[in-house]
Amino acid sequence: MAKDPVRVLVTGAAGQIGYALVPMIARGIMLGPDQPVILHMLDIPPAAESLSGVKMELIDAAFPLLKGVVATTDVIEACTGVNVAVMVGGFPRKEGMERKDVMSKNVSIYKSQASALEKHAAANCKVLVVANPANTNALILKEFAPSIPEKNITCLTRLDHNRALGQISERLNVQVSDVKNVIIWGNHSSTQYPDVSHATVKTSSGEKAVRELVCDDDWLRGEFISTVQQRGAAIIKARKLSSALSAASSACDHIRDWVLGTPEGTFVSMGVYSDGSYDVPAWRVDYRPRTSN
Ligand SMILES: NC(=O)c1ccc[n+]([C@@H]2O[C@H](COP(=O)([O-])OP(=O)(O)OC[C@H]3O[C@@H](n4cnc5c(N)ncnc54)[C@H](O)[C@@H]3O)[C@@H](O)[C@H]2O)c1
């Protein structure tokens, strides 16, 4: 029997990540090849015409799994009934900026969208924040949507995880699909810590530790980490635009593995609300930034 469609919200859908992401969702890359979807796309009024063009293209692509498209600038209409929310709407940094430099513009967006999600999304809606600064925006969303369970609000560090897999694969000249179990600790920022302590590569003689195969701790402690930490900036320098296809693909990986699970013995990275697991300090209420009103 055919499955019921899942409603997936993409905010900032007229932007460059949105344009790469919505066809991936409509093709089943996010939720699986047998899962019908209804896409909810939100953007701001100045982008309404461009958003309507994206909707036209989705119709023209005749995706068999796509059972409906809501394209709107109304946050309530966009959030109503959604089972998965991918929060991409916001402003990207430009060359020479850090991700925290877009904080003042982007954080306010997440306050208003949090209350719309809290009131109108489906129960148990899973939220992925992509817009930067991703960890802070996710925390703001959690604060302003207190009835959404903490474990349902996450942010994207899967792009950093995938970048780390890619760097190991390039260094060892092995298929990226044979590398697994890197970990990204910390924020999606230049202070993140890509960790290969548990990472392995599948070889003809079984799984081998990345550290053993690389056999160069200076590289692992130095260039490897800084390349992953600075990859976003390197892409902005090269494209004059921030990463989009890799961000969209990683967002699909994040939701797919969250909803459908990972193969046994494989783990992946996602930004989660800290409850004290892994010896990382739990988030405390007194860490909250003070506000003037
Ligand atoms: N976490 C990650 O790994 C990662 C990776 C790449 C980019 N990003 C971030 O994702 C965000 C989007 O990047 P992009 O390249 O698609 O940017 P973009 O400028 O191409 O698109 C952003 C879209 O968001 C829309 N928008 C702005 N305010 C909005 C609001 N209040 N509601 C709904 N939509 C709104 C804009 O109109 C635009 O269409 C940026 O913050 C970027 O830094 C994060």
Ligand SMILES: O=C(O)C[C@H](O)C(=O)O
């Ligand atoms: O670096 C950026 O500003 C965009 C994104 O966070 C990335 O890592 O590519």
